Amino acid sequence: MKLLRIIPDDTKFPFMSFRRVSFPFSALLSVVAVLCFFFVNMNFGIDFTGGTLIEMQAKNGKSDIAQVREAAHGLSVGEVEVQEFGEKGDVSIRFGLQPGATQQDREKAQQAAQERVRTTFEKDYDFRRVEVVGPRVSGELVQSGTLGVVLSIVGVLIYLWFRFEWEFAVGAVIATLHDLVLTIGFFAITQLEFNMTSIAAILTIVGYSLNDTVVVFDRIRELLRRYKKMPVEQLLDLAINTTLSRTIMTSVTTTLALLALVLFGGQVIASFSWAMIFGVVIGTYSSIFIAAPVLIYLGLKVGAESAIAAGHDAAPAAKTSAAKPRVRGPAERPAQ
Amino acid sequence: MKTFGVLLIAVLGILFALPSLLSLDTRKSIEQSIPGFLPRWIIPHQAIVLGLDLQGGSHVLLEVDTQSVLRGQVNTLRDDVRRLLREERIALAGGIGVQPRGVTVRVADQAERTRLLPRLRELAAPVGGLFGQTGSQNAVEINEQPDGLISLAVTDAGVNERVRKAIDQAIEVLRRRVDALGTTEPNIQRQGVDRILVQVPGLQDPRRLKEILGTTAQLEFRLVADPGAPPGDVEQLPSQEDGGASMPVEKRVLVQGEDLIDAQPGFDQRTGEPIVNFKFNIRGAQRFGQVTTENVGRPFAIVLDKKVISAPRILQPITGGQGQISGRFTVEAANNLAILLRAGALPAPLTIVEERTVGPGLGQDSIDAGKKASYVATVLVVGFMFVTYGLFGLFANIALAVHVILIFALMAMVGSTLTLPGIAGIVLTIGTAVDSNVLIYERIREEARAGRSMISALEAGFQRAFATIIDSNVTMFIAAAILFFLGSGPVKGFAVTLILGIVTTVVTAVTMTRMMIALWYRSAKPTKLPF
Numbered sequence: 001m002k003l004l005r006i007i008p009d010d011t012k013f014p015f016m017s018f019r020r021v022s023f024p025f026s027a028l029l030s031v032v033a034v035l036c037f038f039f040v041n042m043n044f045g046i047d048f049t050g051g052t053l054i055e056m057q058a059k060n061g062k063s064d065i066a067q068v069r070e071a072a073h074g075l076s077v078g079e080v081e082v083q084e085f086g087e088k089g090d091v092s093i094r095f096g097l098q099p100g101a102t103q104q105d106r107e108k109a110q111q112a113a114q115e116r117v118r119t120t121f122e123k124d125y126d127f128r129r130v131e132v133v134g135p136r137v138s139g140e141l142v143q144s145g146t147l148g149v150v151l152s153i154v155g156v157l158i159y160l161w162f163r164f165e166w167e168f169a170v171g172a173v174i175a176t177l178h179d180l181v182l183t184i185g186f187f188a189i190t191q192l193e194f195n196m197t198s199i200a201a202i203l204t205i206v207g208y209s210l211n212d213t214v215v216v217f218d219r220i221r222e223l224l225r226r227y228k229k230m231p232v233e234q235l236l237d238l239a240i241n242t243t244l245s246r247t248i249m250t251s252v253t254t255t256l257a258l259l260a261l262v263l264f265g266g267q268v269i270a271s272f273s274w275a276m277i278f279g280v281v282i283g284t285y286s287s288i289f290i291a292a293p294v295l296i297y298l299g300l301k302v303g304a305e306s307a308i309a310a311g312h313d314a315a316p317a318a319k320t321s322a323a324k325p326r327v328r329g330p331a332e333r334p335a336q
Numbered sequence: 337m338k339t340f341g342v343l344l345i346a347v348l349g350i351l352f353a354l355p356s357l358l359s360l361d362t363r364k365s366i367e368q369s370i371p372g373f374l375p376r377w378i379i380p381h382q383a384i385v386l387g388l389d390l391q392g393g394s395h396v397l398l399e400v401d402t403q404s405v406l407r408g409q410v411n412t413l414r415d416d417v418r419r420l421l422r423e424e425r426i427a428l429a430g431g432i433g434v435q436p437r438g439v440t441v442r443v444a445d446q447a448e449r450t451r452l453l454p455r456l457r458e459l460a461a462p463v464g465g466l467f468g469q470t471g472s473q474n475a476v477e478i479n480e481q482p483d484g485l486i487s488l489a490v491t492d493a494g495v496n497e498r499v500r501k502a503i504d505q506a507i508e509v510l511r512r513r514v515d516a517l518g519t520t521e522p523n524i525q526r527q528g529v530d531r532i533l534v535q536v537p538g539l540q541d542p543r544r545l546k547e548i549l550g551t552t553a554q555l556e557f558r559l560v561a562d563p564g565a566p567p568g569d570v571e572q573l574p575s576q577e578d579g580g581a582s583m584p585v586e587k588r589v590l591v592q593g594e595d596l597i598d599a600q601p602g603f604d605q606r607t608g609e610p611i612v613n614f615k616f617n618i619r620g621a622q623r624f625g626q627v628t629t630e631n632v633g634r635p636f637a638i639v640l641d642k643k644v645i646s647a648p649r650i651l652q653p654i655t656g657g658q659g660q661i662s663g664r665f666t667v668e669a670a671n672n673l674a675i676l677l678r679a680g681a682l683p684a685p686l687t688i689v690e691e692r693t694v695g696p697g698l699g700q701d702s703i704d705a706g707k708k709a710s711y712v713a714t715v716l717v718v719g720f721m722f723v724t725y726g727l728f729g730l731f732a733n734i735a736l737a738v739h740v741i742l743i744f745a746l747m748a749m750v751g752s753t754l755t756l757p758g759i760a761g762i763v764l765t766i767g768t769a770v771d772s773n774v775l776i777y778e779r780i781r782e783e784a785r786a787g788r789s790m791i792s793a794l795e796a797g798f799q800r801a802f803a804t805i806i807d808s809n810v811t812m813f814i815a816a817a818i819l820f821f822l823g824s825g826p827v828k829g830f831a832v833t834l835i836l837g838i839v840t841t842v843v844t845a846v847t848m849t850r851m852m853i854a855l856w857y858r859s860a861k862p863t864k865l866p867f
């Protein structure tokens with residue numbers, strides 16, 4: 001049986017030389033993403049803005065969107081967004097926080113507004129989903145979402161610092177921030193709704209991208225131990241080429257799974273799945289074209305002074321502390 | 337030995353995952369068939385709990401009104417101070433001043449002050465917390481100024497303590513109320529300091545639930561004020577009877593809702609309109625009997641949450657401890673009021689700060705979509721692994737199947753909830769679980785191409801890839817764990833499946849595959865890799 005091979009054996013792509021293209025390219029994309037974040041309004045969901053989202057389905061299977069829109073505007077709930085989706089007469093109604101003198105009043109006004117929508121439409125429509133997020137809760141969700149992303153990056157930085165040398169930790173975090181910024185830009189440009197599930201997507205992308213990066217870094221560390229005289233660029237190229245097959249294989253299996261989610265998982269998690277697919281692509285790209293070349297700029301050096309007898313056959317896991325490659329920062333680099 | 341262990345894990349996984357496929361009745365009968373002398377966990381009967389987004393239901397987050405708790409505390413403080421002043425026979429020139437956070441009294445006479453102060457200190461009881469840091473703080477702070485002004489202020493610790501107690505009490509009350517609705521398996525729990533989360537599965541219309549959660553149900557029996565009553569003892573309350581006009585009612589409460597022992601909806605025998613019949617306990621019956629005897633001919637007000645529901649005239653003394661409330665109720669309103677009165681009043685008003693309701697139809701659609709996506713993802717990934725790695729791909733696929741089964745088994749065992757994002761998490765791990773296999777296989781290929789013998793390439797492949805597998809999974813684990821602690825509801829469900837997926841993948845992809853390859857190597861005696 002002839003088996004499939006996506007990546008041929010013994011590839012010799014000069015990945016490091018691509019950095020002159022990939023760095024400016026990524027920098028440009030990041031700037032665009034940041035600009036989009038600030039100047040194109042993100043489509044924040046009610047998790048973060050507070051407000052009410054109601055999804056209803058016409059009882060006879062056919063919705064009258066114009067009538068719903070008109071009736072919804074007459075309910076005095078502020079600015080209303082009415083959308084049609086699906087094939088069975090689904091309509092979503094979304095509106096923001098309701099005004100009130102005290103916080104209690106605002107929460108109550110929110111409930112009252114929802115009540116008005118219900119009484120108006122319950123004759124012709126089934127209510128499939130009702131979400132009301134008050135001002136207090138939405139503020140907290142913004143907080144915990146941001147905190148989550150920051151904490152995960154810090155946590156991973158500490159772990160990598162502990163397991164590798166500081167250059168690797170910094171390189172991984174730069175690549176991760178790159179992915180994070182681009183993913184947020186992706187949300188801004190596509191206008192996919194950004195809600196708590198999107199935070200879950202972002203954290204998973206962070207995890208996935210790091211996973212990819214760590215695999216490459218593990219190989220770099222191993223090669224550093226084995227080849228004491230190889231130029232740094234050549235060594236990084238070798239590390240990426242030898243792991244390339246795995247990197248692509250895993251991206252493919254993950255994307256296949258995500259594709260199934262996009263196509264069949266339903267509308268609720270479609271935005272999550274699209275973001276994840278984008279994240280897998282960008283995470284794979286960044287671990288090859290950003291994380292590894294950044295190490296050059298951070299002053300990674302091959303062949304430290306004393307050859308540590310980390311035998312090429314030893315299992316790296318068993319000897320982590322003793323077998324750490326001696327990689328030193330620029331400050332302590334001997335004059336050459 | 338190791339082989340045995342791995343097989344045992346796989347078999348246990350299947351056993352614990354199995355009940356989730358069975359119907360509720362079958363599971364119940366399995367549970368009942370467990371012999372009494374055996375512990376119940378020994379035979380798996382627990383199914384995975386579906387989240388509200390999958391089975392449909394309402395998630396309501398309520399917050400206690402801290403301001404109103406504080407107001408209540410200040411009122412109690414005022415009453416206490418008034419009582420002490422009376423007991424010590426001290427007459428004040430200026431009365432008791434009520435501030436937002438406490439009360440003030442001006443006692444000009446030195447002797448009276450020295451008599452009063454120790455009594456006031458009795459009110460400043462330390463906050464009785466379980467923990468040392470709260471136990472050292474007083475609930476009330478007393479300040480004495482040289483000009484004789486004494487101020488008593490409720491401290492933050494005092495407010496917090498009261499809020500905590502209010503939440504405890506409110507949870508009990510809400511539980512009784514929600515149980516009376518007759519829904520299955522409601523979940524009511526404290527969240528944070530001042531919130532209560534109520535989750536009720538399978539409601540088509542959450543309006544009745546919200547009404548029942550949001551009503552304080554403070555029932556009071558008071559007298560309607562005479563025109564000549566001193567204005568300080570009277571307050572104007574809106575009346576439900578005369579189109580919302582307000583009505584002068586005495587501030588003094590004759591009997592309170594807490595003296596009720598029963599309340600049932602019924603119909604007035606003369607008019608046929610829905611009413612609520614109630615019964616007092618002995619204390620309430622005595623008080624009510626006494627008051628109605630003394631005030632025959634006067635109207636009294638039945639006040640619910642500061643609103644007069646009805647104000648009937650006392651025709652004759654009511655000494656039997658029974659009565660009825662009429663107030664132009666609908667049948668449902670009378671039903672609700674009866675439930676609320678039976679369950680008791682909330683210690684403080686609660687506001688709904690978050691609500692998420694999913695109809696059962698959407699829940700079922702989500703389950704169907706999730707299933708379909710899982711099947712398609714499995715077929716795609718399994719097919720891809722097979723065409724890439726052949727026999728070894730088959731091994732990876734078997735491990736993958738066990739991996740998914742183990743996720744379900746663990747979820748059923750620890751009783752965690754499966755949500756729609758949770759299903760997405762499982763589908764995602766179908767894609768990432770094979771990563772460990774890919775890492776190992778690619779490494780084996782590499783070692784073989786570097787000239788190693790087959791057995792040594794296999795050995796080295798597993799050994800070298802292992803460190804990488806651990807490193808890369810730990811980073812994923814960190815992100816998932818943080819999501820677990822910060823996320824709520826559905827997102828938490830995603831974190832759970834992600835975490836379980838990471839844990840099981842190490843067991844299945846590394847240990848199981850290794851075992852299968854070892855068995856194959858021993859029996860087939862191959863000379864070259866099959867991929």
